[in-house]
Amino acid sequence: MGKTVIALAPAGSLPIPAGSAAAGVPRDALGRVLRDLRVSVTDRCNFRCTYCMPKEVFDASHEFLPHGEILTFEEIVRMARIFRSLGTEKIRLTGGEPLLRRGIERLVAMLREAVPAIDLTLTTNGSALKAKARALRDAGLDRITVSLDSLDDATFRAMNDVDFPVARVLEAIDEAAAAGLDPIKVNMVVKRGVNDDQVVDMARHFRGTGRIVRFIEYMDVGSTNGWRMDDVIASAETVRRIAQHFPLEPAGARYSGEVAERWRYVDGAGEIGVISSVTQAFCSTCTRARLSTDGELYTCLFAPRGYDLKRMLRSGADDAAIAGAISAIWRQRSDRYSEIRTAETARGRKVEMSYIGG
């Protein structure tokens, strides 16, 4: 590992370590490579999920990023090329709600052309997916993940807090499948006393359909959702509840660093996943970086601050210099927030998921 030099800090960001040459695939201080990049393409969302963008905070007075601060498609594509040169194999477009970004299918097409070998996916709340599924597939999107926290209409409307009906998300999932965005993953954040009574229904509904439900432990991202450990349903409990109705067996990881722990139905009706970032942290295999809507690089979902790459992009730095900076940031990364959660939670401010990208 080369010596790290701290360069002058641009205002409003952490200092970017001046990297040596970008040559080679960087490994962080704990030996992890930079395999996945999540790009938040907008900090806006049309849902106000109570655990993510609560209405009381993200109200009419909330200031979203001005247009000029948001990375352009050309800038995102350039970053994608640079990350690819550093070993990145997968890009997930997220937000905010990525389908709210005008022309998102054009970005997908541009990425497909610029980094053809990349695994290109997107996470959406599904509200605009029915109309866009085919265009996204035609543009070169490989797969899609749709968030859906309940099949019970009243519960779902209350959780998204904008009265959006379940039926429209289910229709969108069908349309995405018909368009070939397979296999579709369905993300359900499980919150005690809110939707945990729906876990079995969710499993039942998607069993045998080829769609994979992933039950996510409610996390302490950001500082606006009033997270409490008491609200978390441990994945082990989720698995136990489902297995009482539909026996499950461990399915094993498909690759090192897979976030979801896979379980398959013993009767062959497919599989589910559980994401246990609270009760069984997977920091040791975390290969993910996040690019915020305004071009800051975050090396952990729970990092309090990012590194201002947009400033480099817009100040004439060439690709090698930017790759060198990313490489240097990655090499000094030692984040393992979820493994040391309790101490860190007490410290306070964390960045919001809608800005950094979920």
Ligand code: SAM
């Ligand atoms: N708007 C898109 C969507 O709804 O899927 C993409 C962004 S959203 C932030 C990405 C994912 O993060 C969603 O599946 C959402 O449920 C999940 N998420 C948000 N806040 C969370 C929290 N506190 N704990 C666990 N998952 C969360």
